[in-house]
Amino acid sequence: MKNTNKRILVIGGTGMLGKPVAVQLKADGFAVRLLARDPQKARRLLGDGYEIMRGDVEDSETLRTALCGVDGVHISLKGGPTSADFERMDHLATGEIAKTAKEMKVGRVTILSAYAVSADKADTPESRSKFKGEVALKASGVPYTIFRASWFMETLPLFVQGKSISLIGNQPHPLHWVAAEDYARMVSISYQTEAALNKELYIFGPEAYNMGEAMNIYAEHAGLKVATMSTQMLALLGALTFNTEWKGMATLMKHYEKWGEDGSAEEANRLLGEPMVTLNEWCQRTRG
Template sequence: MVSNLLIIGGTGMLGHPVARKFQKEGCAVRVLTRNLDRAREVLGDGFDLRQGDVEDPASLDRALAGCDGVHINLQGGNSDRQLEAIEYRGTLNILGAAEKAGVQRLSTISYAVDLENHPHVPYASVKHRTETAVAKSPIPHTIFRGSQFMESLPLYFRDHTPCLIGKQPHHYHWVAADDYAHMVFNAYQLKETVGRQFDIFGPEAMTMEEALLRYCAAMHGKQEITRIPIWAMKLMGYLMFDRRIRFVAELMEFFSRAGEHGNPIEANRLLGAPTTTLEQWCEQRKAERRGDLPEEA
């Protein structure tokens, strides 16, 4: 186990649970963040917060000093340019700084979709090139390729209305971020996880529509969603000169074509299979709102 782990992207919906899991298990957790106030609000006490940016190699050098591990949880924003700058070039900066700092273990999150065979889709291209860069790194590393995460379901809401963009026919094994965090922690305890890639699948397969309907029923007591064609979303983005809307439309178009890809057998065998169902996850969220249990439970 690493004794001092730097998490890059530790305030995000997938980085936050990893930070809390390692802290709970006795690891000193350092978090690189661009916004110290927001990081304190999200994480609370017990974390060593360092201000910096993956596009600033000097800040990475400072943040990595004294760390023996680094977990990368980057979200490249909402444009092709940001994806390239943050996820790909940012990861290259991290790899260079980590090698210079003598880091002993490194891990990163990617997606369990067919990235390699969609080179003309910027999202897929950046993700695939980033995975390849990590795989070629001399630092002992592990890559986690997650299916769809339950934590993303609230993001399907637009003006308090659940929206599904495109037909989205593929089934995904939806994963709870806490289950994923347990798997990341377990990977750091095992030598046989070094140099490997693990597909992280949850216990139930659902389409995006099925998952969103079940989420709405559990959290809001109704099963009603608005369906938006991809062409309409693209047109809205062009008419409003909003590159973010167009980016979302293009991302959902990619997901409508490229479904879940991978095999979770080795991940489940070595790291412990995810067990949280969508209904259980919703009950945990409702309990948190009522204050019945701590957020990290």
């Protein structure tokens, strides 16, 4: 099998979007190491065949140990819901990983970022910290690939409560919903070509639907109804109930209500192969 002589560290491999990457890299023959705060959880979620190291990205000693002898590191961390948490993960931890990887001569760092991450769109704690994280990664001098992904199909079930799915805000922009399996395949291919280095690649799925349209498709498959709520109402509910998650969600949805996809997937698709999974296929598979 190809790639067997390369070891990749996945940080965030127990996460919703990090796990598919770890699984794909292993399937493609890479030796995959996971940095996990809870190794038992990682073993339970991923099964055998992974080298699991207990650690925390905020503990520089465990980070160093995990980076020892790897050819690349993939970052799939999640900050929030407070501004300080976004700053710690999306900016500071990313910068620290990149700096340490450079010092330790790791061949490349790949990271999941998002579209609408740029100086002029850094209008929320998350987008600001993600932008600063991207800047720190590039400034570190380590070879990198930044994946600026659109909305993942996997996030749709996260909006379900009881028998309805909540559309928060207007969300008018067409979005190229992408399946995590397509993204994971593209990340793995990026590790097999030098052409993906030092690039920001936009990962957009095969079809565009605004969020309401996508939720309608999902709702039809899942037997749900679509409920709507303004971002202001969610922010108010969050403030009244001291619910930081709701307040954070209102801020996030306001950001995406304002900004649509701002890049082109042409280069990513050419270098890494086009995403193929449609929303209807994904819904059928997930529900079936």
